[in-house]
Amino acid sequence: MKMSAVTHRQGTGSAPSAAGATHANAKAAVMNNTPTLAQRWRGSRNLLPALLFLGLFFFAPLIGLLLRGVLEPVPGLGNYQELFANSAYARVLFNTFSVAGLVTLFSVLLGFPLAWVITLVPRGWGRWLLNIVLLSMWTSLLARTYSWLVLLQASGVINKALMAMGIIDQPLEMVHNLTGVVIGMSYIMIPFIVLPLQATMQAIDPMVLQAGSICGASPWTNFFRVFLPLCRPGLFSGALMVFVMSLGYYVTPALLGGAQNMMLPEFIIQQVQSFLNWGLASAAAALLIVITLVLFYFYLKLQPESPVGSSNAR
Numbered sequence: 001m002k003m004s005a006v007t008h009r010q011g012t013g014s015a016p017s018a019a020g021a022t023h024a025n026a027k028a029a030v031m032n033n034t035p036t037l038a039q040r041w042r043g044s045r046n047l048l049p050a051l052l053f054l055g056l057f058f059f060a061p062l063i064g065l066l067l068r069g070v071l072e073p074v075p076g077l078g079n080y081q082e083l084f085a086n087s088a089y090a091r092v093l094f095n096t097f098s099v100a101g102l103v104t105l106f107s108v109l110l111g112f113p114l115a116w117v118i119t120l121v122p123r124g125w126g127r128w129l130l131n132i133v134l135l136s137m138w139t140s141l142l143a144r145t146y147s148w149l150v151l152l153q154a155s156g157v158i159n160k161a162l163m164a165m166g167i168i169d170q171p172l173e174m175v176h177n178l179t180g181v182v183i184g185m186s187y188i189m190i191p192f193i194v195l196p197l198q199a200t201m202q203a204i205d206p207m208v209l210q211a212g213s214i215c216g217a218s219p220w221t222n223f224f225r226v227f228l229p230l231c232r233p234g235l236f237s238g239a240l241m242v243f244v245m246s247l248g249y250y251v252t253p254a255l256l257g258g259a260q261n262m263m264l265p266e267f268i269i270q271q272v273q274s275f276l277n278w279g280l281a282s283a284a285a286a287l288l289i290v291i292t293l294v295l296f297y298f299y300l301k302l303q304p305e306s307p308v309g310s311s312n313a314r
Contacts, residue, residue: 062289065282065285065286066282066286068278068279068282069279069282069283069285069286070283071279072278072279072282073279078279079279079280079282079283080283080287082280083280083283083284083287089267092262092263092264092267093264095261095262095263096247096263096264097247099178099181099182099185099246099253099261099263100243100246100247101243102182102186103182103185103186103189103242103243103246104189104239104242104243104246106182106186107186107189107190107192107193107238107239107242108193108235108238108239108242110186110190111190111191111193111194111197111238112193112197112231112235114129114133114190114194115193115194115197115198115201115234116201117129118130118133118194118198119198119201119202130198133190133191133194133195134191136187136190136191137191137192141188141251141252142251144184144187144188145184145188145251145252145255145256146255148180148183148184148187148256149175149180149255149256152174152175152179152180152183152184152256153174153175154171154173155171158174159171159172159174175256176256176257176258177257177258177260177261178257178261180256180257181252181253181256181257181261181263183256184252184255184256185246185249185252185253188252189242189245189246192238192241192242192245193235193238193239193241193242194238195238196233196234196235196237196238196241197231197234197235197238198234199234200230200231200233200234200235201231201234204227204230204231208226208230209222209226209227212225212226236299236302237299240295240296240299243295244292244295244296247264247288247291247292248264248265248288249263249265250263250265250266250269253265253266254266264284264287264288267281267284268281268284268285271284
């Protein structure tokens with residue numbers, strides 16, 4: 001009896017010690033598998049050529065641009081103050097954001113149904129439609145802009161067709177104003193929203209929509225509560241791409257717009273080429289860069305799978 005009691009005590013005493021040893025071994029294994037700082041940076045030397053290239057051809061000009069905005073003609077923030085205080089310059093900023101917003105809106109309204117049609121039609125027809133979209137994107141930007149200039153002018157095909165059908169009595173003014181800029185830029189930007197949307201729609205499982213219908217959802221409810229949320233990644237990325245590209249577009253607004261609808265890229269070119277005002281032009285360019293970075297940050301915040309969104313969720 002005494003021997004059995006001693007044996008029992010030894011057995012119960014050895015169980016915690018064995019568990020502690022196992023835990024210590026597991027902890028040591030985890031610590032051994034965790035890479036050290038030197039191991040993490042061991043392969044960073046392979047990135048040196050790319051970092052040197054970016055630093056020489058991207059970051060150095062960018063820093064020089066930012067410095068010119070605060071150093072010329074005199075050190076300070078006078079260029080930024082003038083950019084926002086002058087009514088003419090404020091009008092340029094307003095035109096830039098209003099045109100970019102309208103172009104993004106019309107691109108989404110026209111590109112969403114087109115991407116949906118490409119996804120729903122048989123594969124052969126969808127491939128042809130997608131190739132047409134790609135062909136329009138690969139065509140020369142200058143040629144497409146001049147084509148719209150010919151189509152939208154007073155003696156163009158659109159005005160002649162509308163007058164022949166009796167819809168209008170005199171030609172509409174659709175060039176050298178806001179209308180021409182929005183039409184021309186929306187046509188150019190549609191492929192940039194169709195491609196991410198079509199890829200997102202193609203990845204959606206049709207069984208999800210069928211499950212919504214089986215559960216009693218109407219077609220509209222199925223569209224707004226199931227299909228549209230699943231399209232959100234492609235919709236957000238495409239809309240952001242269109243908006244940011246519209247902010248920095250120059251050729252189409254210069255050819256189809258007028259002096260009253262000048263946008264920020266035209267303003268920058270005018271300040272550099274006509275007035276040699278590098279300080280104000282650099283401030284305007286820096287403003288475009290800051291706006292782009294802010295928009296990209298909010299895009300990451302809105303995307304649930306983005307690093308910013310996931311870190312905040314934790």
